[in-house]
Amino acid sequence: MPVAVFELPDGAEQTLDVPEDWSLMEAARRDGLQGIVAECGGGAICGTCHVQVGAEWYARLEAPGIAEEALLEVVPERCPTSRLSCQVIMTQGLDGIRVRVPATQLEL
Numbered sequence: 001m002p003v004a005v006f007e008l009p010d011g012a013e014q015t016l017d018v019p020e021d022w023s024l025m026e027a028a029r030r031d032g033l034q035g036i037v038a039e040c041g042g043g044a045i046c047g048t049c050h051v052q053v054g055a056e057w058y059a060r061l062e063a064p065g066i067a068e069e070a071l072l073e074v075v076p077e078r079c080p081t082s083r084l085s086c087q088v089i090m091t092q093g094l095d096g097i098r099v100r101v102p103a104t105q106l107e108l
């Protein structure tokens with residue numbers, strides 16, 4: 001099964017098994033990963049599942065949709081490789097993807 005490596009705000013890393021066709025957010029929630037709030041459950045309407053994707057992985061992802069782009073405009077700690085983890089769907093090609101969890105998420 002593919003894995004994703006989450007770098008936490010304190011610098012610790014957590015490697016999660018992510019079944020194909022699951023979002024990174026779903027695996028983070030399943031394993032109780034700190035910092036991925038995911039208030040809307042994956043609907044791309046809350047922005048509380050923001051991650052900063054490793055630059056080498058970012059180009060391999062599907063482009064963000066309009067709703068995701070709009071939310072990424074307002075998330076804290078936005079960077080050029082920011083994505084909503086609920087919109088990053090695991091494939092074998094993404095095995096080993098690295099993402100950083102920001103210290104703060106959008107306040108609702």
Ligand code: FES
Binds near residue numbers: 045
């Ligand atoms: S879980 Fe709400 S936008 Fe990702």
